[in-house]
Amino acid sequence: MKNPFHVIVKPVGDVCNLNCTYCFYKEKSDEGARMSDETLVNLTKKYIQEQPKGCKEVQFVWQGGEPMLAGLEFYQRALQLQDKYRRPDMKITNAIQTNGTLITNQWADFLHHHQFLVGLSVDGTKVIHDSERLYYSGQGSFDKVLKGYKKLQERGIQTNILCVVHPNNVECGTEIYQFLTHKMQVKRLQFLPVVGDETIDPTAWGKFLSNVFELWLKKGLGQVSVQLFDTAYARIVNGVETFCVHAHDCGNQLVVERNGSVYSCDHYVEPSQYLGCVDQNSFAEMLTSPAQLSFKRMSALHDEVCSGCDVKGLCQSGCPKHRDNDHKNKLCSGYYSFYKHSIPYFYAIAECQRRGIALTHYDKFITQIKTSIIQQAG
Numbered sequence: 001m002k003n004p005f006h007v008i009v010k011p012v013g014d015v016c017n018l019n020c021t022y023c024f025y026k027e028k029s030d031e032g033a034r035m036s037d038e039t040l041v042n043l044t045k046k047y048i049q050e051q052p053k054g055c056k057e058v059q060f061v062w063q064g065g066e067p068m069l070a071g072l073e074f075y076q077r078a079l080q081l082q083d084k085y086r087r088p089d090m091k092i093t094n095a096i097q098t099n100g101t102l103i104t105n106q107w108a109d110f111l112h113h114h115q116f117l118v119g120l121s122v123d124g125t126k127v128i129h130d131s132e133r134l135y136y137s138g139q140g141s142f143d144k145v146l147k148g149y150k151k152l153q154e155r156g157i158q159t160n161i162l163c164v165v166h167p168n169n170v171e172c173g174t175e176i177y178q179f180l181t182h183k184m185q186v187k188r189l190q191f192l193p194v195v196g197d198e199t200i201d202p203t204a205w206g207k208f209l210s211n212v213f214e215l216w217l218k219k220g221l222g223q224v225s226v227q228l229f230d231t232a233y234a235r236i237v238n239g240v241e242t243f244c245v246h247a248h249d250c251g252n253q254l255v256v257e258r259n260g261s262v263y264s265c266d267h268y269v270e271p272s273q274y275l276g277c278v279d280q281n282s283f284a285e286m287l288t289s290p291a292q293l294s295f296k297r298m299s300a301l302h303d304e305v306c307s308g309c310d311v312k313g314l315c316q317s318g319c320p321k322h323r324d325n326d327h328k329n330k331l332c333s334g335y336y337s338f339y340k341h342s343i344p345y346f347y348a349i350a351e352c353q354r355r356g357i358a359l360t361h362y363d364k365f366i367t368q369i370k371t372s373i374i375q376q377a378g
């Protein structure tokens, strides 16, 4: 392959011990076994060996359903295979996205020992979290998740909190950010608007982001990483796209299902986006298949739909899964108001960095930058 590529692996498919109200991944596959050893071998070998010459790092991202249901021995075997197929100059890293309810001391020791990056799903305070993230019995999962989180914290495991923003917490941005950063002492955060039939109100989404941004500016800048803000900043300062939702097109992160089937994206595990199987096909074949090429073209349609938008360079139309029948993003007005509000601040922070002064002195430049943006627009 010419370029590095990335995969998310679902070793137990959609099987999960929780029954979150908004989960879009339920009932995609039959309940039952985890990924076979043969598929794990094929996946590991091809994912590593097909990376381009000179590729220095390969990351395995494990996701579900609940990927810890695959059991510790599954991951021990995965690490053994990674070591077997790794090129001498290649670093292999692992990340796992979990609901956190199954983290025991044994799991935490394992994750710590092998330097896993852990993505943990927490939707806010106990009341907010337990309104949607439930066991099949109807009981909330917050207490269990917090216990798991403490085990990660005690060991200093790098943890990224994933907060799904849905109709019942979209008005609570300030409360959620304060809770996560103060009470839970979280340093890495990600807010993802819910995907599925029920989406959030775009105006409320814009307010959510702007409220969190204001708090972050005052107390989190340089201390707390918020994925969407880091993405905008990286784009402004270095011109790089670090997050698919605000990248020009999709298709750089495939999904490998439990049975080895490969799809274009976690949000598109559906027949039209079936690309092949790791047991039969190479990644090179799958990444250049007609289905994958049409996925990339579809995702870049915003060039037409969003033309003329003055925040398009950062927004890039968001995730195609949020588009309506006219290909317009349903969250458009929210993204627009957030980016219009935040862009001058990102430039001011970048100016601090350029001058080698503390980022928190951004207010020295904000008036000047706002004026120059108005003049350029005029």
Ligand code: SF4
Residues within 6 Å of the ligand: 244, 245, 246, 249, 250, 251, 252, 253, 265, 266, 267, 268, 299, 318, 319, 320, 321
């Ligand atoms: S469809 Fe959405 S989640 Fe998938 S790659 Fe595109 S932006 Fe990312």
Ligand code: SF4
Residues within 6 Å of the ligand: 302, 305, 306, 309, 310, 311, 312, 313, 315, 316, 317, 318, 329, 331, 332, 333, 335, 336
């Ligand atoms: S703000 Fe709206 S019009 Fe502008 S790029 Fe984003 S989705 Fe498109």
